[in-house]
Amino acid sequence: MNNKNAWKTYTEEDINGLERLNASYRKFLSDCKTERECTKEIIRRAEEAGYIDLDTCINEGKTIKSGDKLYAVNMNKSVALFNIGKRPISEGMNIIGAHIDSPRLDVKQNPLYEEGGMAYLDTHYYGGIKKYQWAALPLAIHGVIVKKDGTCVEVCVGEEDDDPVFCITDLLIHLSSKQMEKTGAKVIEGEQLDVVVGSIPLSDSEKNCVKENVLNILKKEYDIEEEDFVSAELEVVPAGKARELGFDRGMIMSYGQDDRVCAFTSLEAQLNVENPERTTCCLLVDKEEIGSVGATGMRSHFFENTVSEIINLMEEYSELKVRRCLKNSYMLSTDVNAGYDPMFAEVFDSKNASYCGNGVVFSKYTGSRGKSGSNDANAEYIAKIRNVMDNNNVVYQTAELGKVDAGGGGTIAYILSLYGMEVIDCGVAVLNMHAPWEIVSKADVYETEKCYRAFLREMI
Numbered sequence: 001m002n003n004k005n006a007w008k009t010y011t012e013e014d015i016n017g018l019e020r021l022n023a024s025y026r027k028f029l030s031d032c033k034t035e036r037e038c039t040k041e042i043i044r045r046a047e048e049a050g051y052i053d054l055d056t057c058i059n060e061g062k063t064i065k066s067g068d069k070l071y072a073v074n075m076n077k078s079v080a081l082f083n084i085g086k087r088p089i090s091e092g093m094n095i096i097g098a099h100i101d102s103p104r105l106d107v108k109q110n111p112l113y114e115e116g117g118m119a120y121l122d123t124h125y126y127g128g129i130k131k132y133q134w135a136a137l138p139l140a141i142h143g144v145i146v147k148k149d150g151t152c153v154e155v156c157v158g159e160e161d162d163d164p165v166f167c168i169t170d171l172l173i174h175l176s177s178k179q180m181e182k183t184g185a186k187v188i189e190g191e192q193l194d195v196v197v198g199s200i201p202l203s204d205s206e207k208n209c210v211k212e213n214v215l216n217i218l219k220k221e222y223d224i225e226e227e228d229f230v231s232a233e234l235e236v237v238p239a240g241k242a243r244e245l246g247f248d249r250g251m252i253m254s255y256g257q258d259d260r261v262c263a264f265t266s267l268e269a270q271l272n273v274e275n276p277e278r279t280t281c282c283l284l285v286d287k288e289e290i291g292s293v294g295a296t297g298m299r300s301h302f303f304e305n306t307v308s309e310i311i312n313l314m315e316e317y318s319e320l321k322v323r324r325c326l327k328n329s330y331m332l333s334t335d336v337n338a339g340y341d342p343m344f345a346e347v348f349d350s351k352n353a354s355y356c357g358n359g360v361v362f363s364k365y366t367g368s369r370g371k372s373g374s375n376d377a378n379a380e381y382i383a384k385i386r387n388v389m390d391n392n393n394v395v396y397q398t399a400e401l402g403k404v405d406a407g408g409g410g411t412i413a414y415i416l417s418l419y420g421m422e423v424i425d426c427g428v429a430v431l432n433m434h435a436p437w438e439i440v441s442k443a444d445v446y447e448t449e450k451c452y453r454a455f456l457r458e459m460i
Helices: 012-031 035-048 054-060 209-222 226-231 257-271 302-314 319-327 342-347 379-391 413-417 442-458
Strands: 069-074 078-083 093-099 104-115 118-126 139-146 152-157 195-198 232-238 243-245 251-254 279-285 330-333 360-363 396-398 422-427 438-441
Touching: 012 035, 012 251, 012 257, 012 442, 035 069, 035 078, 035 139, 035 257, 035 279, 054 069, 054 302, 069 302, 078 257, 078 302, 093 257, 093 442, 104 139, 104 195, 104 209, 104 226, 118 209, 118 232, 139 226, 195 209, 226 232, 251 442, 257 279, 257 422, 257 438, 257 442, 279 302, 302 319, 330 413, 330 442, 360 442, 379 422, 379 442, 413 422, 422 442, 438 442
Parallel strands: 093 279, 093 330, 330 422, 360 396
Antiparallel strands: 069 078, 078 279, 104 118, 104 232, 118 195, 139 152, 139 232, 243 251, 251 438, 360 422
């Protein structure tokens, strides 16, 4: 079965729409580098599109009906949006679900120290990374510092042209003979991922004068003390905006495209579907990169609790109605796949790989080796999806993550499948996945948004 290159199918009108969508996507990537920043932007756009906070409905005892648009927020790190359909919600929803966290470096709770005349922040990496890729790059710091009185100080340094940036140092080639003998996993180790944040000593200090100068700057800029790091969430990410890649500008290079490329296109689709037959839901969650754990991950009860609250405001509540709603739902687990890279062809099965520019990718199963840890979608469900995609001229392909036994990975799909609903993974092919700078095709972004919109509107 030959895959179709999406670029060859486009009219001038398609290209114009593709460029508009991707310009908006690049801005989203540049502005939203943490799950908190994503959540804030998602809420802003949802409210602009007429969505209201579910908590307001609960507090006011408002009855929810067909046509209502709602959003629910979980600890400023996860969001669920609902467009209430014409059919009873117990008949199920059409759900698209992505994650908004990405691999990064988290600043530790006691991070600031001085060594060799330089001040550093100690970090703990988050998610699966090749640690050596994070050295010798310009880095930015995003996040919040919450003081004891509850004041929340937002931090974003390294993104503006006149901002300073930060860096993890690497060993010069002239002295790296021993380092070059190490395996990739050991070239730079986790405790070496400390970020240089200062080098000028405080003139009237005798001990740790560079560290003291940094603290002096933090006090002046943010009115925080060293102890406030204990209640901070600071994330170190690559500095710089999303950029077009190639002479033909056909691709996008940016930090955090796993999985914000699917989060963005899911949000676009949800906001552009009007008067759906079945209730549509866009679920954007945290912590997927570390197993979907914790209060803001998919394994929490946030989604189930939110659905329960909605049903309670629509009709006489029963747990059975919640269970029926979830069981009868259809879902696309909107997550990325590994794009075929000719430079590393040995880890791909070329017949079952995803190719950049060949449209949205459906993955019947993920997992590793013998499909361990995978959701495995039903053939009947895939047939329904094929019909919807073909009826809407969506360019799509099917793929596995790589060769059998070459490795593997997972998504949130298996967690939602525990409710008995039909689920399949569906997203964008990515090059450099989990690197500081990842690459996708503009055509795949365009086809993915078309796919999600068609799914929300027409899956019945």
